[in-house]
Amino acid sequence: MSNLDLKPAATLCGGDASAGPVRDLLAGRNVRLGESTEVRRLLPNLGRRMVGAWCFVDHYGPDDIADEPGMQVPPHPHMGLQTVSWLHEGEVLHRDSLGSLQTVRPRELGLMTAGHAISHSEESPREHARLLHGAQLWVALPDSHRHTAPTFEHHAQLPEITAPGLHGTVILGSVDGATSPGATYTPLAGVDLTLSEGSSSRLPLEPHFEYAALAISGSVDVDGVRLEPGAILYLGCGRRELPLLARTDSSLLLLGGEPFEERILMWWNFIGRSSEEIVQARSDWMEGTRFGEVHGYDGERLAAPTLPPVPLKPRGRAR
Incomplete structure (x- = not known):
C-alpha cells in the first residue's frame, strides 16, 4: 500500500532502542487513502519511529465495502524496503512491475x-467480500541488501x-x-x-x-496494559515472555526484531540514506525510469508529491 500523504514528512530513523522493558x-492517527479507505497509522508515530526493522504500520477496517469499490491504490513506486500485506477479512489483488498478479x-x-526499485498496485477485486479488514506493514532493508533485485x-x-485459548500465525x-x-x-x-x-x-x-x-480487534491486556484498536504498545527489550489476558475475543499483531542500528530516511514510498537519494528516486519515478511499469490496472499511476523546498533533514528515531 502506498503512503498517499500529499505532504509527507521526511523521517530519519534508526538506533536508540530502549535498554529494557517498557510499557x-x-x-x-487517522489517515485517508484515496476516496474510499481510511487507515489508522501506528508507525511511524510521534513517540516511536521503528520497532526492529518494522518502520510503517497501517491498520484499516473492518470496512463494509459491499456497495463500494473497496481498496483502490494505483501503481506507485517503492525502494529500500519490504511491504507486507496482511488481511483478516476480504481480498486484495496485487500487481507489480515484475508481472506478478496475485490475490491475497x-x-x-x-x-x-522492493530492493533497488519496484512499482505495484493494490485493489479490491471487482467481485469482493462485504468486509475489508487488515494491515499494511513495511520492513526497512539494511544497507547490505537495500539494492537487491526486487521480488x-x-x-x-x-x-x-x-x-490454551491462543492461536498464532x-x-x-x-x-x-x-x-x-x-x-x-x-x-x-511478526505474529498474528x-x-x-x-484466556x-x-x-x-x-x-x-x-x-x-x-x-486488530477486541480488548486484551498486554503485560497489564489494556490494548484496543487505535493504539500501539511499545514494549522495549529485555523480555523473555509476554503476559496476555483477553478481555474479549481478540486479535493482535506482535512485531519485533533486533534494534535497527542504521539511520534511514523515509519519504513518501521511499527509504534511502540521504536527501540526494530521495530526490533521485522521485525524479526516476516521474520520468518513468527505473521502477518499471504495472500492467493491467485500470487507471493512472500515482504522481509523486512535491518535495520540500529545502534538503530533507534528520528528525530522529524516537522522541
Missing part, C-alpha cells in the same frame, strides 16, 4: 521486497503456534520456535495472535529483540 502506549486472502502472506512472494500456508521471522518462509534480511518477528475471551497466556520472546503490540 509505552502510543495513539495512532486472509492470513496469507503477500511479501514484496514478490505469496505464501498461502504459514506456520502456527498454539496454547507467524507472518515473518521466528516466534516460539516457528519460522515463516518469508524472506527476511535482519533478525525479525487470536485469543479467546478470558490467559505467556508468549515466549527473544530478550535481545524489541517488541510492540497493536490490537
